[in-house]
Amino acid sequence: MVLGKVVGTVWATRKDDDLVGMKFQIVKHIGLDYKLKETFVIAVDTVQAGVGDVVLVTSGSSARQTAVTKNKPVDAVIVAVVDKLDVVD
Amino acid sequence: MVLGKVVGTVWATRKDDDLVGMKFQIVKHIGLDYKLKETFVIAVDTVQAGVGDVVLVTSGSSARQTAVTKNKPVDAVIVAVVDKLDVVD
Amino acid sequence: MVLGKVVGTVWATRKDDDLVGMKFQIVKHIGLDYKLKETFVIAVDTVQAGVGDVVLVTSGSSARQTAVTKNKPVDAVIVAVVDKLDVVD
Amino acid sequence: MVLGKVVGTVWATRKDDDLVGMKFQIVKHIGLDYKLKETFVIAVDTVQAGVGDVVLVTSGSSARQTAVTKNKPVDAVIVAVVDKLDVVD
Amino acid sequence: MVLGKVVGTVWATRKDDDLVGMKFQIVKHIGLDYKLKETFVIAVDTVQAGVGDVVLVTSGSSARQTAVTKNKPVDAVIVAVVDKLDVVD
Numbered sequence: 277m278v279l280g281k282v283v284g285t286v287w288a289t290r291k292d293d294d295l296v297g298m299k300f301q302i303v304k305h306i307g308l309d310y311k312l313k314e315t316f317v318i319a320v321d322t323v324q325a326g327v328g329d330v331v332l333v334t335s336g337s338s339a340r341q342t343a344v345t346k347n348k349p350v351d352a353v354i355v356a357v358v359d360k361l362d363v364v365d
Numbered sequence: 366m367v368l369g370k371v372v373g374t375v376w377a378t379r380k381d382d383d384l385v386g387m388k389f390q391i392v393k394h395i396g397l398d399y400k401l402k403e404t405f406v407i408a409v410d411t412v413q414a415g416v417g418d419v420v421l422v423t424s425g426s427s428a429r430q431t432a433v434t435k436n437k438p439v440d441a442v443i444v445a446v447v448d449k450l451d452v453v454d
Numbered sequence: 455m456v457l458g459k460v461v462g463t464v465w466a467t468r469k470d471d472d473l474v475g476m477k478f479q480i481v482k483h484i485g486l487d488y489k490l491k492e493t494f495v496i497a498v499d500t501v502q503a504g505v506g507d508v509v510l511v512t513s514g515s516s517a518r519q520t521a522v523t524k525n526k527p528v529d530a531v532i533v534a535v536v537d538k539l540d541v542v543d
Numbered sequence: 544m545v546l547g548k549v550v551g552t553v554w555a556t557r558k559d560d561d562l563v564g565m566k567f568q569i570v571k572h573i574g575l576d577y578k579l580k581e582t583f584v585i586a587v588d589t590v591q592a593g594v595g596d597v598v599l600v601t602s603g604s605s606a607r608q609t610a611v612t613k614n615k616p617v618d619a620v621i622v623a624v625v626d627k628l629d630v631v632d
Numbered sequence: 633m634v635l636g637k638v639v640g641t642v643w644a645t646r647k648d649d650d651l652v653g654m655k656f657q658i659v660k661h662i663g664l665d666y667k668l669k670e671t672f673v674i675a676v677d678t679v680q681a682g683v684g685d686v687v688l689v690t691s692g693s694s695a696r697q698t699a700v701t702k703n704k705p706v707d708a709v710i711v712a713v714v715d716k717l718d719v720v721d
Contacts (some may be wrong), residue, residue, distance in 0.1 A: 277567070277585040277619060279411050279553075282395070284452035286368070288421060290412050291445035292431055300366070300421070302397065302452060307549070308569065308583065311444075316397065318366040318421055323557050327453050332555060332567070332585055337426045337515070337604045338618040339692070342559055345581035349423045349430040350367060355560035355616050355628050356567075363569060373486070373541035375457070377510060379501050379536035385514055389455070389534075391486065391512070391541060405486065407455040407510055408472045416542050426604070426693070437534050438512045438519040441455055462664070462719035464635075466688060468679050469712035476713075478633070478688070478718060480664065482704055494664065496633040496688055497630070506719050513692045527711050529694040530633055544656070544708055546642075575640070575658065575672065590646050599644060599656070599674055601705045602694045608705040609648055622705050623647035623656075624719040629684050630640035630658060 277355065278317075282325050286318055293305035294348045301325060301354060303333055308363050320345055324345050333357040341348040366421040367406075369394050371414050374428065375407055383437045390414060392422055397452050408441035409434055420432060421445040455510040455533065456495075458483050462502050464496055472526045477505060479532060481511055486541050497530035498523055525526040544599040544622065545584075547572050550593050553585055564617045568592060568621060570600055575630050586619035587612055599623040633712065634673075636661050638681050642674055647652045657681060657710060659689055664719050675708035676701055688712040710711040 280303035288300065297301045299321040305313040310330065319333045331354045339345055339353040369392035377389065388410040394402040399419065408422045411433045417419055420443045428442040458481035466478065483491040488508065497511045500522045509518040509532045517523055517531040549568035566588040572580040577597065586600045589611045596604065598621045606612055606620040634665040636659035646657065661669040672708065675689045678700045687710045695701055695709040 277617070279583075279585060284450060286421065286445075286447055287449040287451065288447045291421075292411060294430070302450065312394075316368075316421035317406070318368060322559060332553065332558075334571075334616045334618045336618050338607060338616050340427060340605070341561070341614055346587040347430055349427050349442060351366070351423045351425050351427040353616060354389060355562060356553075356555035358553055358555050360553065360554040361551060361569065373539060375510065375534075376538040376540065377534035377536045380510075381500060383519070384533060391539065405457075405484075407457060423530050425528070429516060432506055436519055438531060439455070440512045440514050440516040461715060462714075464688065464714055465716040465718065466712035466714045469688075472680060474699070475710060480717065492663075494635075498633060509665055517699070518694060527690045527694050527697040527709060528633070528688045530691050544706070545713060546672075546674060574670075589648060595643050599642065599647075600705045605705050605707040608650070609695070610704055620705060622651060623642075623644035625642055625644050627643040628640060628658065629643065 278305060280331055280333055281326055282327050282329045282331060292349055296305050308361060317352050319354045320350050321354045323354055325354045325357050330358040368422055369419045369422055371416050371420060376429060381438055397450060405439050408443045408453050409439050410443045412443055412446055414443045414446050421449040455512050456483060458509055458511055460507045460509060470527055471478050485495050486539060494532050496533045498528050499532045501532055501535055503532045508536040545572060546603050547598055549594050549596045549598060559616055563575045568584055575628060586621045587617050588621045590621055590624055591620045591622050597625040633690050634661060635646060636687055636689050638683050638685045648705055660684045664717060673708050676706050677710045679710055679713055681710045681713050686714040
């Protein structure tokens with residue numbers, strides 16, 4: 277999984293029928309110091325993650341292993357809201 | 366999913382039989398400021414996305430989870446036309 | 455899919471039994487201006503693509519969705535020979 | 544697989560039900576000289592790997608091929624603790 | 633597939649049960665000029681590839697399509713030992 281921070285939302289009316297009702301969050305990647313990177317991914321939210329939340333994003337076929345995304349054309353999903361990083365560097 | 370903008374089309378007569386009838390759009394990646402990046406992907410269109418449209422592209426095995434691409438040798442598909450990005454950076 | 459140009463062939467006698475008879479083409483990635491990039495991928499040919507041809511390469515599990523590569527340990531396949539790129543940049 | 548070193552743990556209370564009970568380790572990529580790189584991945588532990596351990600991480604759909612991660616929305620898993628690298632460079 | 637050269641072996645006693653008996657080779661990526669790159673991958677050997685051999689590595693779910701790796705948590709496998717590269721650049 278990768279670590280990111282929700283910084284916004286994508287709105288799209290015209291889309292694949294299987295995507296109706298999903299929330300597409302914009303997740304910027306972050307470092308272990310929580311600093312935002314330039315790169316980002318659009319991920320479907322399944323845990324009510326809101327803007328500002330630090331999250332874990334699962335990608336690829338594993339992104340379809342949630343109740344919300346099963347068999348859907350989705351390749352990235354927010355699977356957890358992070359409380360804390362314990363880093364012993 | 367990744368964010369991109371349709372900038373053109375690929376024409377190919379000689380191709381896998383399973384790809385006949387599909388539209389191959391050239392999608393340049395964009396940033397949250399809508400600026401075009403140098404990188405791009407060729408994605409099958411399933412939502413009538415045209416040149417100039419900002420789109421969401423799904424990759425990998427998830428790209429085969431649409432009616433058009435089911436069981437086809439396709440690894441990238443346009444699944445939505447983006448109306449708006451709400452970014453709180 | 456990614457865009458590339460066939461620049462050569464890989465010869466390998468000792469290989470997985472499932473790969474016998476396949477043609478492994480060396481495909482250099484190209485830009486929308488057809489310029490060769492430094493990066494490349496080794497892809498199984500399914501459309502009689504020869505050296506100099508501009509091609510579309512499908513990667514990952516989708517590379518196994520052709521008659522030639524079904525259930526084979528192949529992660530990249532040439533699925534089309536490109537005639538033309540229409541780019542409105 | 545990629546080579547990494549466990550440098551910490553991610554704590555997350557709000558998460559997909561299928562992830563309950565899993566341990567999310569922060570794994571920094573390393574070189575063959577064991578030097579830490581800047582990049583990292585969050586991987587589910589299945590071999591009791593602790594902070595400081597050098598590990599092998601499996602990604603993608605293959606990350607779901609362990610008893611712990613079967614059918615779960617997990618895209619990276621620690622599958623081995625490395626004892627030694629024999630490198631003849 | 634990607635092109636690489638076997639430069640060593642990973643030893644790991646503590647690992648997923650499904651990995652017992654597999655040989656984990658360290659494969660450095662190479663260019664078409666056979667020059668070693670800095671990047672590398674740890675791949676399961678299925679063709680008796682030894683140190684110094686130039687090899688083809690298959691990644692992702694396709695890495696599980698060999699007799700040795702079927703249903704195993706393996707995401708990279710050596711599928712061929714390369715004899716020769718014919719490059720017309």
